[in-house]
Amino acid sequence: MTEVLLDWQDSERTETISVPAGETILDAAAATDIGLPFGCRTGACGTCTARLLSGDVVHHRPPRALKDRHLADGYVLLCIAEPTTDTHLAVGATVQSELVPNPWK
Amino acid sequence: MSDAEQPAESETHDHHDHDHEGPGYATPQAAIEEAEPEQTAYVMGLHVGQDVDAPDFLAVVDVDPDSDTYSEIVNRVQMPNKGDELHHFGWNACSSSCHMEGLERRHLVIPGQRSSRIHIVDTKERRDPELTKVIEPEEVYDHDLSAPHTVHCIPDGEILISMLGDADGDLPGGFLELNDDFEVQGRWDPPGEIEMNYDYWYQPRQNVMLSTEWAAPKTYYPGFDLDDVEDGKYGQRLNFWDWEAGTVEQTIDLGEDGLIPLEARFLHTPESTHGYVGAALSSNIIHFHESDGKYHAEPVIEFDDREHEGWDMPVPALVTDILISMDDRYLFGSNWLHGEVWMYDISDPSNPRKADSISIGGYFGDIEQVQGRDTVAGPQMLQLSLDGERLYWTTSLFSSWDNQFFPEEAENGSVMLKADVDPRTGTMSLDRDFLVDFGDLPEGPARAHEIRWPDGDCTSDVWQ
Numbered sequence A: 001m002t003e004v005l006l007d008w009q010d011s012e013r014t015e016t017i018s019v020p021a022g023e024t025i026l027d028a029a030a031a032t033d034i035g036l037p038f039g040c041r042t043g044a045c046g047t048c049t050a051r052l053l054s055g056d057v058v059h060h061r062p063p064r065a066l067k068d069r070h071l072a073d074g075y076v077l078l079c080i081a082e083p084t085t086d087t088h089l090a091v092g093a094t095v096q097s098e099l100v101p102n103p104w105k
Numbered sequence B: 001m002s003d004a005e006q007p008a009e010s011e012t013h014d015h016h017d018h019d020h021e022g023p024g025y026a027t028p029q030a031a032i033e034e035a036e037p038e039q040t041a042y043v044m045g046l047h048v049g050q051d052v053d054a055p056d057f058l059a060v061v062d063v064d065p066d067s068d069t070y071s072e073i074v075n076r077v078q079m080p081n082k083g084d085e086l087h088h089f090g091w092n093a094c095s096s097s098c099h100m101e102g103l104e105r106r107h108l109v110i111p112g113q114r115s116s117r118i119h120i121v122d123t124k125e126r127r128d129p130e131l132t133k134v135i136e137p138e139e140v141y142d143h144d145l146s147a148p149h150t151v152h153c154i155p156d157g158e159i160l161i162s163m164l165g166d167a168d169g170d171l172p173g174g175f176l177e178l179n180d181d182f183e184v185q186g187r188w189d190p191p192g193e194i195e196m197n198y199d200y201w202y203q204p205r206q207n208v209m210l211s212t213e214w215a216a217p218k219t220y221y222p223g224f225d226l227d228d229v230e231d232g233k234y235g236q237r238l239n240f241w242d243w244e245a246g247t248v249e250q251t252i253d254l255g256e257d258g259l260i261p262l263e264a265r266f267l268h269t270p271e272s273t274h275g276y277v278g279a280a281l282s283s284n285i286i287h288f289h290e291s292d293g294k295y296h297a298e299p300v301i302e303f304d305d306r307e308h309e310g311w312d313m314p315v316p317a318l319v320t321d322i323l324i325s326m327d328d329r330y331l332f333g334s335n336w337l338h339g340e341v342w343m344y345d346i347s348d349p350s351n352p353r354k355a356d357s358i359s360i361g362g363y364f365g366d367i368e369q370v371q372g373r374d375t376v377a378g379p380q381m382l383q384l385s386l387d388g389e390r391l392y393w394t395t396s397l398f399s400s401w402d403n404q405f406f407p408e409e410a411e412n413g414s415v416m417l418k419a420d421v422d423p424r425t426g427t428m429s430l431d432r433d434f435l436v437d438f439g440d441l442p443e444g445p446a447r448a449h450e451i452r453w454p455d456g457d458c459t460s461d462v463w464q
Ligand code: FES
Pocket: A037, A038, A039, A040, A041, A042, A043, A044, A045, A046, A047, A048, A049, A065, A077, A078, A079, A080
């Protein structure tokens, strides 16, 4: 069991959840009635993207929605991510939108 | 629950002695003449990709000008799960099933683009539709498919859905077939016929189907990255199929002219081999037709990139939707980034002639205010009345792409707008009395995507 601090990037909101071994952060949040953005739940769409502020996670499946540069920047996919240590994460829909900027701007 | 409990005896199709018993209209002209003006619209409503913790929904919109609730969302069917990204949807039956006695155009098949979940909604009560069945993603993944997109009923009560990825959200995509009880029948295509998939349209009397290409779900889901274009991860091909055999007979590589070919529309006349594809990133409209036993395709409308003050590179128009009026006279389309809706006269299909356009403000032109409400994003999914006199559109493209290009859409929600069209003079005017505000819903602002009419529409009905 690890403790995960969820920090909504766009607001003051924070929540702490406990994640049992073998479970994903998205499922553990849902089990405590905390709604986080998600879509495919298979690591393909990136809707559930969060950014690691401290701690570590492992992905249960290949995080296909993230490119190497995203993984290097600490982005993780909560639908397939299990924390291996106590963790602090930036969450909320705006984290996903950082992955790809407007290319013409 | 089958809509085809008493199917007619199978018969050869004789169009000179057209005994019309099934759903829809005998001909496109009959659809124009016999259809009542639309009173109800079904519109995809979404919360995915926002900090609104609620499922996506089917919105029932009142488009009857004589009603007290005109231009309001009068009902909603919420999906049972969050995160679907409802996108395109279709009917269990259309005019292509015109000989299926007992079959009704009654059930909407509503896929979740991100979730790969497929919902069946019964619209027997038009203003009070009901969710009757859900096909869970695992059943779709079992056929190594994901990311459902275009739904067409195919003759005999079956339903075909284009699927953009394999079970992992990678390539290749393919097609999933449902039977008339909305059970997964299996994969329609022999795997490996195509790599990428997106929209498709079939013209049964010509035994042809055309499918287009977006990209692998894992490529387009997170947002639009120019690196992916450079790496060849976006589509540029048209795939022409033998409709009965389910095999690709001809592939046309459009090259630079046809980057991201999205919506595919054949003319409604069932004999016609002409049609159009909107190449979103190249900002071209591609005209295709058959001659000498082969299909040919070339750009016939080209929208120029525009310089945007303070931006590094010229911005493409991004043609995201096109449609053909039921009488095959006009082609309508939307330039999402440039913020324009346009109409071209296609009486001579190889030489479209510009008729009119309306700028509502995307990144260019003035942001229009309708009923005191800013339009926020450019025009996107279109739907035209069967008589060709009213054009409606919504403004959301895809949650992650919206967040990238029009982030205000997540905060303020989409709008649905309307223009009055005069087919005689080839002109359009924005109806300033009509606004459906998806920004003002109990759970929070929502996006709005595809629009359908209960009695069939210009982007779903096919004739045999
Ligand atoms: S929900 Fe799609 S990647 Fe996590």
